[in-house]
Amino acid sequence: MALDERKGVWKSGKGKGRHTPKGRQLDDQAHDEVRALLGDAPRRRDLLIEFLHKVQDTYGHISAAHIRALAEELRTGQAEIYEVASFYAHFDVVREDETPPPALTIRVCDSLSCELAGAEALLAALEDGMDPAQVRVLRAPCMGRCDTAPVLEIGHNHIDQATPEKVQDAIAKGDTHAHIPAYQTLADYRATGGYETLQSLRATGDWEVVQDKVLEAGLRGLGGAGFPSGKKWGFVRMNEGPRYLAVNGDEGEPGTFKDRYYLERTPHLMLEGMLIAAWAVEAERCFIYMRDEYPAVLHILATEIAALETAGIVPEGYIELRRGAGAYICGEESAMIESIEGNRGLPRHRPPFVAQVGIFNRPTLVHNVETLHWVARICREGPEVLNSTEKNGRKGLRSYSVSGRVRNPGVHLLPAGSTIMDIIDAAGGMSDGHSFKAYQPGGPSSGLLPASMSDIPLDFDTLQPHGTFIGSAAVVVLSDKDSAKAAALNMLRFFEDESCGQCTPCRVGCEKAVKLMQADRWDTGLLEELSTAMVDASICGLGQAAPNPIRSVIKHFPDEV
Ligand SMILES: Cc1cc2nc3c(=O)[nH]c(=O)nc-3n(C[C@H](O)[C@H](O)[C@H](O)COP(=O)(O)O)c2cc1C
Ligand code: SF4
Numbered sequence: 001m002a003l004d005e006r007k008g009v010w011k012s013g014k015g016k017g018r019h020t021p022k023g024r025q026l027d028d029q030a031h032d033e034v035r036a037l038l039g040d041a042p043r044r045r046d047l048l049i050e051f052l053h054k055v056q057d058t059y060g061h062i063s064a065a066h067i068r069a070l071a072e073e074l075r076t077g078q079a080e081i082y083e084v085a086s087f088y089a090h091f092d093v094v095r096e097d098e099t100p101p102p103a104l105t106i107r108v109c110d111s112l113s114c115e116l117a118g119a120e121a122l123l124a125a126l127e128d129g130m131d132p133a134q135v136r137v138l139r140a141p142c143m144g145r146c147d148t149a150p151v152l153e154i155g156h157n158h159i160d161q162a163t164p165e166k167v168q169d170a171i172a173k174g175d176t177h178a179h180i181p182a183y184q185t186l187a188d189y190r191a192t193g194g195y196e197t198l199q200s201l202r203a204t205g206d207w208e209v210v211q212d213k214v215l216e217a218g219l220r221g222l223g224g225a226g227f228p229s230g231k232k233w234g235f236v237r238m239n240e241g242p243r244y245l246a247v248n249g250d251e252g253e254p255g256t257f258k259d260r261y262y263l264e265r266t267p268h269l270m271l272e273g274m275l276i277a278a279w280a281v282e283a284e285r286c287f288i289y290m291r292d293e294y295p296a297v298l299h300i301l302a303t304e305i306a307a308l309e310t311a312g313i314v315p316e317g318y319i320e321l322r323r324g325a326g327a328y329i330c331g332e333e334s335a336m337i338e339s340i341e342g343n344r345g346l347p348r349h350r351p352p353f354v355a356q357v358g359i360f361n362r363p364t365l366v367h368n369v370e371t372l373h374w375v376a377r378i379c380r381e382g383p384e385v386l387n388s389t390e391k392n393g394r395k396g397l398r399s400y401s402v403s404g405r406v407r408n409p410g411v412h413l414l415p416a417g418s419t420i421m422d423i424i425d426a427a428g429g430m431s432d433g434h435s436f437k438a439y440q441p442g443g444p445s446s447g448l449l450p451a452s453m454s455d456i457p458l459d460f461d462t463l464q465p466h467g468t469f470i471g472s473a474a475v476v477v478l479s480d481k482d483s484a485k486a487a488a489l490n491m492l493r494f495f496e497d498e499s500c501g502q503c504t505p506c507r508v509g510c511e512k513a514v515k516l517m518q519a520d521r522w523d524t525g526l527l528e529e530l531s532t533a534m535v536d537a538s539i540c541g542l543g544q545a546a547p548n549p550i551r552s553v554i555k556h557f558p559d560e561v
């Protein structure tokens, strides 16, 4: 064949060649911007979410050109960056033909305690009163400040007991950054003997002695699952190293704010507890996964981790602080691990368990923030700090996050055998003009119980016979002014928004449940059928527990539905 005849193979009909590969081209300016933001950070794929935060924080959104540039820097595909960025609520991905969001975003919490405190009216007032070209008003799930409901976040400034006037005032003052509370610094903590326990354990300690102490104290996982903490250390150690430790600071279960409470006051108790647990399982590195809704805690931890490095208590880089990006499901431990690896937070199938195959496929010890707070206290004060308290046949203490219709909402540290009446008492009684009707014992995953069931100790194992559980001890108190049916709908809306979508019973089930629950009269037969499918066939605890509000309201408040 003559050379001329073969030309068509290489050139288009009009004789014009293609100068670039197909697809979106690298934009020089966006590439320079991304390189400047990343600086000399290692181009590790697991740091993707940290890098996306840098772009979002600087430009207020993540453009297609930035995604292309990030893909170039990380030597990966744009689709991979896109699927991660678009998974998380706090990233605004903007394509070439779309308009970026305005400079200021207000997120209004619409979860249960805030709804009870008037979040809907607040939202409406803000939507009416703001210029959408300047300010964007969004709904958002629980921000872990339910004791000061209704709450909103303007930029990164959280406004408690929010009103449109407070918002106007913050905008006028440009007050859009996190306010850092006074807390116990490393120097303060060391002045009270802090880190002496860790140092002496590192010098001469026996991990099994510590494990026995933790078991004797009766410490169980305070992230909600209640697994005996000492036992978990043994499981992790059974797997050959290198091992990792991950702190679960996602605290997304609406109504829960105990982890934030402790971290904003005594962050080093968690940090020392973490380092003791890391010593016990010989963890090569620790990761702290902290939700993005807690900017003050992120600041405190970054500062105090640097102080620990300077003091020589940990080598540089031993503790990696990772910032979540607005996804409740990342509190589920295997989803959290996916997120730490820089992926979408999709829960993994088990087995293998994360104690065997966790971060980067290594055995990983995962603990909730508060669990580690107690590890430090048990090691310092002895198992008695927990096991010497007894009430109603239950041992130990529980940090109840209490909100709703009580006079003094907040974290109340009480005996683990406390009933709802004890908790309402500790919270100053019912709010004026309200009489007790119902309560959520442990987050929306636990559903609702009626006031008549007021003599049950709210602890691990005690609620299971009643079809519910204590979970993270997020207690929300409802009154005669509230509707159990509306509360259940609020809970299911939350699950619908937060379902990761990877399994159909949960993804479709939550959506259908919300539709059915909006009816004046519930089709209880159909809702029950749907609930069974969700419980039986969902991969993780979100889909398995999501029907609890439906079932509990059908059972205990039949008149309402
Ligand atoms: C849907 C879902 C959300 C969860 N969210 C959290 C959370 O925000 N914080 C947490 O510590 N544990 C959470 N957990 C429990 C974790 O999977 C895990 O059990 C816990 O972090 C282990 O630590 P612990 O033994 O100290 O409790 C969640 C579980 C599920 C199923
Ligand atoms: S149950 Fe829901 S949240 Fe859990 S993996 Fe399935 S779709 Fe995702």
Ligand code: FES
Pocket (backbone or CB within 6 Å): 109, 110, 111, 112, 113, 114, 115, 141, 142, 143, 144, 145, 146, 149, 151, 254, 255, 256
């Ligand atoms: S902050 Fe609004 S419900 Fe928790």
